[in-house]
């Protein structure tokens with residue numbers, strides 16, 4: 001059967017002398033893997049559209065076993081992601097996270113929309129670090145973690161002062177602070193931001209500019225959850241960590257500034 005599907009290339013690995021095995025996340029069929037014959041040859045029509053991050057329309061022949069990518073048409077090459085080191089690093093982290101937490105041939109929980117929004121936002125030069133944070137928070141349920149963020153995880157109260165508890169994986173109100181001795185106290189702004197990161201779609205955020213300390217705080221919480229509960233080791237994360245600890249590698253650039261926190 002020949003299918004025309006819209007998708008984004010998550011991964012592309014060489015196979016034999018001339019072929020590539022491409023992992024796509026498609027809008028219609030979720031994640032899938034297909035053989036792109038000849039795609040390793042620079043002159044191949046498939047060479048450009050099988051590059052990681054490419055957003056395109058793909059003709060895929062399915063049947064028994066692995067599908068075959070017959071043709072593709074580029075919708076967006078994601079040029080900025082390819083050319084900017086920081087954008088590449090965060091986009092790589094996002095595609096690896098989504099790739100690792102999903103399986104082939106399963107309709108994915110509106111995940112195509114998340115991937116699409118995140119990569120396009122980075123490509124349009126939104127802060128890639130903030131965008132990757134949105135993705136990390138939003139991928140928690142896909143990783144099987146359902147943090148309780150709309151009320152106190154213990155007593156259900158919606159009013160009061162709140163803290164984040166790694167033990168409860170969610171908020172605790174001041175009446176329940178005794179439940180966890182290692183909780184992280186939250187300001188009302190931090191509480192609101194955590195909810196925003198978890199629930200608001202990237203496409204409706206607008207250009208949010210976050211302070212470095214805010215991003216570090218949000219990252220610390222979400223990554224602790226991944227480290228303790230999911231135990232995922234991502235190759236792209238060690239590169240990101242190196243990049244973040246070596247800011248002189250990144251050229252100074254003006255970022256569009258809108259709203260602070």
Ligand SMILES: [Zn+2]
Nearest residue numbers: 152155173176
């Ligand atoms: Zn409570």
